Amino acid sequence: MGLPGVELFDDTDFRLVRPVSIGAEATIYEVTLRGTPLIAKVRVPKPYRNAVIDRDVRERRTLNEVRTMSKAHDIGIVVPHIVHVDLPNSIIFMEYVRGTELREVLYKSPETHLKFAGDLGRYLGEMHEHGLYHGDPTPANLIVRDGELCIIDFGLSGYSDDVEEHAADVNLVERSVYSSYPVMARDFIELFWRGYREVRGSFSEAEVKKRVAEIRRRARYVMR
Numbered sequence: 001m002g003l004p005g006v007e008l009f010d011d012t013d014f015r016l017v018r019p020v021s022i023g024a025e026a027t028i029y030e031v032t033l034r035g036t037p038l039i040a041k042v043r044v045p046k047p048y049r050n051a052v053i054d055r056d057v058r059e060r061r062t063l064n065e066v067r068t069m070s071k072a073h074d075i076g077i078v079v080p081h082i083v084h085v086d087l088p089n090s091i092i093f094m095e096y097v098r099g100t101e102l103r104e105v106l107y108k109s110p111e112t113h114l115k116f117a118g119d120l121g122r123y124l125g126e127m128h129e130h131g132l133y134h135g136d137p138t139p140a141n142l143i144v145r146d147g148e149l150c151i152i153d154f155g156l157s158g159y160s161d162d163v164e165e166h167a168a169d170v171n172l173v174e175r176s177v178y179s180s181y182p183v184m185a186r187d188f189i190e191l192f193w194r195g196y197r198e199v200r201g202s203f204s205e206a207e208v209k210k211r212v213a214e215i216r217r218r219a220r221y222v223m224r
């Protein structure tokens, strides 16, 4: 079929249903395990990397994603349940979250969904408060299911209490919301910060806000 990594499901209990997304680093498949639909996130080999290093890199990233996802789950954040990890092949089998990407929800009915801004602020607040950052908290990595926000894609996440990593998360939220939904962006961001403050308090909020502004100044400087 020419799809990266499909042969990995041969001779396993997993049955391929369809490809869901082909990204730069990972290919996402819908599979079933004894009739239960699941998502398989496959980090496929990169032919331009040395084979040994490549395998090592993919394994480490897979392990990192699994660890940070379970940490997020432990602190009360809704993430897909992990069902099985095939480390040698760098595959994470997880719950299929049946919902709509926040990206789509915001386009279709912006007014009714500002509530998710506060939810996202509280989620990131909890993560940062526990020394965890997401790394890519854009509306494409958020799924709304039954009115509840679920965070996916911990591929760039990590552990840090450094305000720089926390501010980088928030900067990504602000940038993606301003560029994709300019009309509602101000309200969204205000509600986001309100949720964030609820969890972390105004001292941390001010500290992170200051650093976000600094990151933006640095970015402008580089552009010039």
Ligand SMILES: Nc1ncnc2c1ncn2[C@@H]1O[C@H](COP(=O)(O)OP(=O)(O)O)[C@@H](O)[C@H]1O
Pocket (backbone or CB within 6 Å): 020, 021, 022, 023, 024, 025, 026, 027, 028, 039, 041, 080, 094, 095, 096, 097, 098, 101, 140, 141, 143, 152, 153, 154, 155
């Ligand atoms: N557990 C899941 N449930 C439902 N859809 C998912 C799940 N994981 C990934 N997806 C879908 O696949 C897309 C890409 O997955 P993601 O983990 O974000 O990989 P990438 O690193 O390529 O961005 C997501 O934007 C989402 O639409």
Ligand SMILES: [Mg+2]
Pocket (backbone or CB within 6 Å): 140, 141, 153
């Ligand atoms: Mg993603």
